[in-house]
Amino acid sequence: MVKLWDKGYELEEGIEEFTVGGDYLLDDSLVKWDVAGSIAHAHMLKDIGILSPKEFTELKKELLVILKDHNAGKFKISRNDEDVHTAIENRLVKRLGRTGKRIHTCRSRNDQVLLDLRLYSKEEIFEVAEAVFQLIDTLLGFAKKGEKIPVPGRTHTQRAMPSSVGLWAGAYAESLLDDVRVLKTAFKLIDQSPLGSAASYGVPLPINRQEVSDMLGFAKVQNNVLYANNSRGKIESIVISALGQIMADLSKMSGDLIFFSIPEIGYISIPDEFCTGSSIMPNKKNPDILELVRAKSEKVLSAYNQVINIIKDLPSGYNRDFQETKEPLMESFGITLSSVRIMTLVIEGLEINEKRCKDACVPEIFATDAAIELAAKGKPWREAYIEVAKNLNSLKEEDPVKNIMKKTHQGATGNLGLALAKKNLEHSKKKVFAARKEFETAIEKILG
Numbered sequence: 001m002v003k004l005w006d007k008g009y010e011l012e013e014g015i016e017e018f019t020v021g022g023d024y025l026l027d028d029s030l031v032k033w034d035v036a037g038s039i040a041h042a043h044m045l046k047d048i049g050i051l052s053p054k055e056f057t058e059l060k061k062e063l064l065v066i067l068k069d070h071n072a073g074k075f076k077i078s079r080n081d082e083d084v085h086t087a088i089e090n091r092l093v094k095r096l097g098r099t100g101k102r103i104h105t106c107r108s109r110n111d112q113v114l115l116d117l118r119l120y121s122k123e124e125i126f127e128v129a130e131a132v133f134q135l136i137d138t139l140l141g142f143a144k145k146g147e148k149i150p151v152p153g154r155t156h157t158q159r160a161m162p163s164s165v166g167l168w169a170g171a172y173a174e175s176l177l178d179d180v181r182v183l184k185t186a187f188k189l190i191d192q193s194p195l196g197s198a199a200s201y202g203v204p205l206p207i208n209r210q211e212v213s214d215m216l217g218f219a220k221v222q223n224n225v226l227y228a229n230n231s232r233g234k235i236e237s238i239v240i241s242a243l244g245q246i247m248a249d250l251s252k253m254s255g256d257l258i259f260f261s262i263p264e265i266g267y268i269s270i271p272d273e274f275c276t277g278s279s280i281m282p283n284k285k286n287p288d289i290l291e292l293v294r295a296k297s298e299k300v301l302s303a304y305n306q307v308i309n310i311i312k313d314l315p316s317g318y319n320r321d322f323q324e325t326k327e328p329l330m331e332s333f334g335i336t337l338s339s340v341r342i343m344t345l346v347i348e349g350l351e352i353n354e355k356r357c358k359d360a361c362v363p364e365i366f367a368t369d370a371a372i373e374l375a376a377k378g379k380p381w382r383e384a385y386i387e388v389a390k391n392l393n394s395l396k397e398e399d400p401v402k403n404i405m406k407k408t409h410q411g412a413t414g415n416l417g418l419a420l421a422k423k424n425l426e427h428s429k430k431k432v433f434a435a436r437k438e439f440e441t442a443i444e445k446i447l448g
Contacts, residue, residue, distance in 0.1 A: 027084035150400035197228035217442025233311035251297035303328035
């Protein structure tokens with residue numbers, strides 16, 4: 001199998017195994033994007049006179065056959081290929097001979113991997129965003145269901161003030177909306193074409209980088225060719241950081257639900273079919289799915305540290321260290337997408353134990369409200385605070401439902417603003433769906 005860097009000698013077997021690593025396995029997810037990028041690159045080479053129209057037609061036809069074969073499981077990348085780029089070029093050379101050898105003109109593997117990961121990441125970001133939208137929608141529905149169900153709000157894990165199931169769910173819905181905004185920012189950095197940077201320093205021919213960028217549905221060209229290569233790992237780390245924000249929210253949510261479902265607490269019940277049991281204790285019903293989400297969040301957050309630490313001390317230009325940033329990125333997408341979808345199922349299946357929630361609202365959680373009422377009547381706040389603190393045992397029991405519903409200022413338990421959150425959700429959905437349609441249309445045109 002011919003390497004793209006072949007100079008007439010072969011690597012020692014152990015060296016080859018070490019340097020290739022698992023790249024050839026990961027690259028199975030990049031075949032579609034390498035094909036699309038190769039067609040766009042070949043089209044540009046035709047337009048500047050490097051390839052003839054006949055050569056371009058032959059290359060495009062064979063590249064589409066490769067994609068078809070891959071989708072049918074007939075095109076495999078082997079360790080001897082090293083990566084998807086080599087596997088595809090070897091196939092082109094085998095089928096088209098000299099024409100196949102011309103596809104790489106004015107392009108390096110650095111170009112290809114940068115481009116493939118950008119295109120791959122764009123699609124994955126759309127997938128994650130749409131899954132998060134579904135989770136937000138589910139949380140807003142759960143918030144509406146629990147809008148008038150009081151539950152103790154907690155600070156330092158201790159009972160603090162009256163809250164509601166709706167306030168809890170709405171808080172996570174709004175937090176995830178912010179996470180989508182962070183993800184959109186990462187997307188803007190991804191949405192610039194690096195193709196044409198070659199080995200970091202451009203090429204001595206009048207290639208048309210804008211043409212390729214437009215064909216592939218990018219918002220713009222990443223201008224500086226050296227920065228295009230230097231940004232590998234950097235932009236991946238920013239994407240992983242955005243995914244980490246989502247996972248951090250899911251981890252926190254999981255912790256809350258584990259606590260709320262403790263039998264002694266019992267605010268909510270997790271369906272039996274979502275829980276495993278113990279191999280020795282017949283009574284156990286374990287919230288394993290939530291514990292795993294909590295643990296998986298650490299893997300994504302660790303992936304960010306892994307990537308940023310790989311790239312932070314590298315000299316400018318391409319370095320093989322970059323290879324080790326691909327797996328953390330891909331793994332982070334996979335973990336985040338599956339975790340968001342699982343949490344959506346969990347929220348959909350939760351049952352609220354309304355009586356347990358109300359019974360947990362013992363008189364002491366109304367202490368702050370009592371002190372505020374005294375202050376509203378003219379008593380200095382510090383005196384009101386001390387008076388209530390000294391007479392906690394004499395606090396009167398209140399109707400917790402009436403308590404939470406009378407707090408009607410913006411964002412409080414009696415005015416959750418769910419309609420506003422829903423409006424923001426629909427606005428965000430519309431923008432993301434439009435961007436996805438534009439991207440998919442561009443790729444379909446290339447692969448059509």
